[in-house]
Amino acid sequence: xxxxxxxxxxxxxxxxxxxxxxxxxxxxxxxxxxxxxxxxxxxxxxxxxxxxxxxxxxxxxxxxxxxxxxxxxxxxxxxxxxxxxxxxxxxxxxxxxxxxxxxxxxxxxxxxxxxxxxxxxxxxxxxxxxxxxxxxxxxxxxxxxxxxxxxxxxxxxxxxxxxxxxxxxxxxxxxxxxxxxxxxxxxxxxxxxxxxxxxxxxxxxxxxxxxxxxxxxxxxxxxxxxxxxxxxxxxxxxxxxxxxxxxxxxxxxxxxxxxxxxxxxxxxxxxxxxxxxxxxxxxxxxxxxxxxxxxxxx
Numbered sequence: 616x617x618x619x620x621x622x623x624x625x626x627x628x629x630x631x632x633x634x635x636x637x638x639x640x641x642x643x644x645x646x647x648x649x650x651x652x653x654x655x656x657x658x659x660x661x662x663x664x665x666x667x668x669x670x671x672x673x674x675x676x677x678x679x680x681x682x683x684x685x686x687x688x689x690x691x692x693x694x695x696x697x698x699x700x701x702x703x704x705x706x707x708x709x710x711x712x713x714x715x716x717x718x719x720x721x722x723x724x725x726x727x728x729x730x731x732x733x734x735x736x737x738x739x740x741x742x743x744x745x746x747x748x749x750x751x752x753x754x755x756x757x758x759x760x761x762x763x764x765x766x767x768x769x770x771x772x773x774x775x776x777x778x779x780x781x782x783x784x785x786x787x788x789x790x791x792x793x794x795x796x797x798x799x800x801x802x803x804x805x806x807x808x809x810x811x812x813x814x815x816x817x818x819x820x821x822x823x824x825x826x827x828x829x830x831x832x833x834x835x836x837x838x839x840x841x842x843x844x845x846x847x848x849x850x851x852x853x854x855x856x857x858x859x860x861x862x863x864x865x866x867x868x869x870x871x872x873x874x875x876x877x878x879x880x881x882x883x884x885x886x887x888x889x890x891x892x893x894x895x896x897x898x899x900x901x902x903x904x905x906x907x908x909x910x911x912x913x
Contacts, residue, residue, distance in 0.1 A: 621892050629808050661676070668688075668721065669741045676708050676720065686719050689758060690765040700721065716755070723737035731822050731833055742781070746779050756784050760788055783846070785907065786860065789848065791862075791863050793834045835863070842872070846864065851878070851880075861876055
């Protein structure tokens with residue numbers, strides 16, 4: 616399938632995969648979101664394993680041959696409202712295959728039942744516990760969309776609490792600024808089929824419930840980003856959230872760290888979720904995997 620045909624197919628799946636948000640319940644949206652990604656099954660012989668880390672339920676996903684003593688903790692997207700470890704297990708397997716490590720998918724608490732800072736607290740608890748269990752040099756943290764925000768806020772929280780930080784961080788299309796202040800928000804609003812200024816506002820309302828969106832735990836773009844481990848940001852070139860990655864990477868570098876942004880032409884939001892359709896999804900996962908392997912010594 617040609618790239619343009621594959622991308623059109625994925626865009627159609629995004630657009631047609633959700634009920635009308637004006638009338639849908641939270642459960643309707645959550646079920647639709649999980650259905651969208653559960654249509655991509657795990658390979659035969661691969662099963663997720665339930666567990667608990669830092670008091671948070673998780674799923675472990677290990678591709679054939681993946682190291683059991685090295686881990687990538689991956690926080691799923693869904694605007695702090697939708698998404699689940701089960702719904703993201705195929706992405707977890709893709710990242711495990713590419714990186715050669717076990718992927719840990721937390722089922723952190725979601726809004727609106729559990730507003731800010733519940734998700735941020737869960738993220739920090741999981742990261743701290745995994746670093747203690749596996750050793751800092753054997754752990755990488757990452758996430759997509761709102762999960763990317765959780766991953767970055769977890770890093771700053773663990774650091775501020777005096778804990779050891781993981782070896783590296785990987786983010787795909789991260790949502791890092793709930794104030795929607797990036798230039799790319801206006802540039803691509805109405806063109807990005809998955810994220811808009813309005814949807815960022817809706818996510819912020821449900822998650823923050825009146826709390827200041829500039830709080831660094833909610834919008835880690837505004838956090839002190841010193842001592843962040845080497846970070847890789849993967850983002851579509853036409854995404855509303857493009858500047859979240861650009862600005863965060865620049866802030867990490869300005870604070871003395873190492874960070875790079877890898878833009879993918881025309882890719883939809885968190886396109887590696889569709890790796891079975893989009894070759895660029897496999898390419899991005901492999902880029903992330905190479906970065907992870909380098910930083911954990913594989």
